[in-house]
Amino acid sequence: MTKQRKRNDSLVYASRRRVALREAWGKTDGVAMLVTHGPDVGYLCGFGGEDSLLLLAQGWSCLLTDGRFSSQAAGQCPGVEIHVRSGSIFTAVADVLKGRRIRRIGVQEAHVTLLQRRLLGGAIGARRIRPIDEVIGRLRQVKDAAEIRLIRKAVRAAEDAFRWLISRGAAYVVGRSEREIAAVLDYRMRLAGASGPSFETIVASGANAALPHYRPGGRKIRRDEPVLIDWGAMVDGYASDLTRVIFPGRIPPSIAEVYEVVRRAQAAGIAAIRPAVSCKSVDSAARKLIDKAGYGGGFVHGLGHGIGREVHEAPSLSANARNRLRAGMVVTVEPGIYLPGVGGVRIEDDVLVVPGGRRKLSSLPTTIESMIL
């Protein structure tokens, strides 16, 4: 993406998000919001640096940053006042609030530490504090066009890396350690435009695939055993998240049946996605198939979760989820079956909710034949 495009997106979309946030919070007069969580700062003003806060009030937005990021902030955050602090960030908050009639301040309860609260105390004086976590969280669930464009890029970078890997064939994978395959995927995502992986890449071979949160180790991959790979890219602040099981050699018979159940469950889950349905019902559409096939006990996690500026965000697709889907949400759909001591299968794609239905953002095939190296 060109610099000009980024600047325009920041001007158009980020300012639209700030307006929507103020509207959603309702309280405007005499009220300011202090945004401390990095991904939210980026969401609301386009800034990609660190150690910076965003203050929002009626008709006024101010990014508090330091000398390291001043030129970056000026380029990335058109329409936002940039305050370059020299002292502590909390002194800076006091400085920019001075003379403004602000009586109440919204803060991110989940992203302010007790220490920050104490230091902030002096800066905000007698002003009252209210949590704003929910209102920002609700807003961020529904992605706008600029965000969807970036998630697509993150999906593409992840898929490019995977395609490179499987194009090497079984000879490349066999004999290499899980850790090395993870490192190669991360490297290839970087070459494809990612700033890095969106989480620690999982490469689990043989029985290790039975552990849903396995971390790749020194174990060398052997011929004829499946390898579960769960990986994603971060591109311009947005995440993708995918899973495939690859087969360097023959498919173990115990896995073939499980694979087919998971593949069908995933298709059913995806087909259930459309605006206004409950997140719970999407989970259940996939879970039912796994239960029916007799593997219910092996599907030990939720069906999926939102992705965006963070790789795990709302909404969650699970048995006890309470939300409903809305157009613009982007979720993973990732049923899995784990057979302790034997192995496991999980298939994961990223799906955008659109009016009347859904659109898969990822395009890797899911059939078992296409995963044989």
Place this chain on the structure above:
Amino acid sequence: MTKQRKRNDSLVYASRRRVALREAWGKTDGVAMLVTHGPDVGYLCGFGGEDSLLLLAQGWSCLLTDGRFSSQAAGQCPGVEIHVRSGSIFTAVADVLKGRRIRRIGVQEAHVTLLQRRLLGGAIGARRIRPIDEVIGRLRQVKDAAEIRLIRKAVRAAEDAFRWLISRGAAYVVGRSEREIAAVLDYRMRLAGASGPSFETIVASGANAALPHYRPGGRKIRRDEPVLIDWGAMVDGYASDLTRVIFPGRIPPSIAEVYEVVRRAQAAGIAAIRPAVSCKSVDSAARKLIDKAGYGGGFVHGLGHGIGREVHEAPSLSANARNRLRAGMVVTVEPGIYLPGVGGVRIEDDVLVVPGGRRKLSSLPTTIESMIL
């Protein structure tokens, strides 16, 4: 490192750290400490997983984790009670405190959010809260033998990757983007045993090197221009942090003089390191030389910082630092001179404070000749 070695280190060193922490805090009877910051949890019990808390009281240590990490915890944390929670982590805190005569609880002010504090409220009831940040921070500054061994491994992984890169010669570097060189270094560190980079690798070519906190971009590296590389590895939870400037081709005359000033300043800074000297005086030993050479205005940051479980930790070597060095501290020494619009030079090594002096943990040469590709 073998699993057995890790287990023994965890048993011997981690339990020693817990004893030292209880001793340093002084208050023991009726008091518990709730450790919520991941690196501190790892430090105090050897655990390498996530989303887990450590509770320490008189003669009792308990790791609160969940099903994903229960077998990992059992392996990594001998001598520590493992509580595998099913509900929320704060309900678990209430559960394990039940029936124990704990009147006060130490918490990490810088690592507990307002939301966690609110949820914790129910779990700890009327018990009073005290900050324990400082006492843990002081302890962590001085590294024990197990920690130094891991920092050495992190240094080695970073150096291996760098040596691989420069052994490719100028032909490899020229024409590749900064971002690609950063990705290659990260990949090579992984192959050398790192879990990842210890921070976002900086590759700054030409005039970009004048920005101390530059992020690598799409700019392609040209022949005859210097490239500043600041990188480090994370190995088994410990960080290294190094900087070199490499020259694919000829050395620009404007840079040669600056390079020599920085090299001498670094040597002077390192030579000033020994137990009991003030951190300030170490900074000043290097700064004086840069000032004298007329480049004082170009050295815009402190001389160095501690490394360990985090890539930036106490003590800081800077003009307004107040600590004194102690044997067992590990610090970076990284003077730099930045010439806006022209370029910059920084040379950084990792140094262990030992009785009577210092020992460099990193071994890459610093002379300008050795950095010509």
